[in-house]
Amino acid sequence: MTQSNTPPPGAPQYEPPQYGQTPSEQSQFDQPAAAPYEQPQYGQVPTEQPPASPYEQAPYGQPQSPQFDQYQQQQYAPPPPYAAQRPGSGMAIAAFVIGIVALLLAWIPVINVIAIIGGIVAVVLGIISIRKVGRGEAGGKGFAITGIVLAGLAIIGSILMNVVFGAVLNEVDKTVQRELESASAVVEEQAADAEAALDAEESAAVDGAAAPAGDALPLGQSGQMGDYTVAVNAVNLNANEVMADANLFNSAPEHQYVLLDISVVYNGDEEGDPWFDLLFTYGGSDGRQYDDTGCMATEPNSVVDVPTLTNGGAADYQVCLDVPAAATEGGELFVEETLSFDDNRVYWAVQ
Structure with missing residues (x-):
């Protein structure tokens, strides 16, 4: 059974391309353009033109579609620049903390030697931190200044406390020495008296032995x-x-x-x-x-x-x-x- 190639009613008539003509040229020049908003005839199926793809390549010799260029610009847009990081202040905080510890230890005798060493370290760290802040390499200028002040107070307080403590020890030592000398003098005086009494007893015993006492017993009694x-x-x-x-x-x-x-x-x-x-x-x-x-x-x-x-x-x-x-x-x-x-x-x- 043979099928008829007769197009349905209302469909555009297809004509084969002429010799030497491509189908695309035939469709561009021979195909009648549909009237916009034209009502299809009864029995015809309305046809819709598919939307043009933004990726459809333009014919050779024609410029690229502006939609593709716009997509490329949106796809490969550069990221926004990063915000500049704030300089650190770790050294300034260290000077501040060491200064506080040194000030607390400054009032304890003997141990405040550690406070003097810690105060010197805090001053050095604080000065270095202030210089870095001036060059914009670090922050925490307030911590650095406070640490230097606390460290200075700790050093001065430690020195004063050691001077006072040494004076007190010296006075106590003098008092103890005076008491010991007084006690030694008393002991020496008592020893001299005891020695004199012992010498007197020995002399009396020798004298009694040399001369028979009146109560000496006769032999045999x-x-x-x-x-x-x-x-x-x-x-x-x-x-x-x-x-x-x-x-x-x-x-x-x-x-x-x-x-x-x-x-x-x-x-x-x-x-x-x-x-x-x-x-x-x-x-x-x-x-x-x-x-x-x-x-x-x-x-x-x-x-x-x-x-x-x-x-x-x-x-x-x-x-x-x-x-x-x-x-x-x-x-x-x-x-x-x-x-x-x-x-x-x-x-x-x-x-």
């Missing part, structure tokens, strides 16, 4: 000494041979051996050791005293052989002394407690 009843039974003023025979290891005396025969009875409630509790001393005629600690020899009946005594315990033993031969004549013998702090003694007349 007992006397009470602390927790002991003590009796000196005999005195050998020249016991060199006896001591030499007592022990082969006894060395010769420095002066002359004096040997005492002792009897004791312990009356205390605890325990007693005569070799430790009692001290025998010979007061020579030369004004010196010789006790049993100066004799290192072993006696025939040594006190070291005496056991510890309890209440009622008795013992007989010997004690040696090393006394110059010239000092034995006219001397006096006495006994006292080893750890006694009083002048309690019992005397025996040697001759």
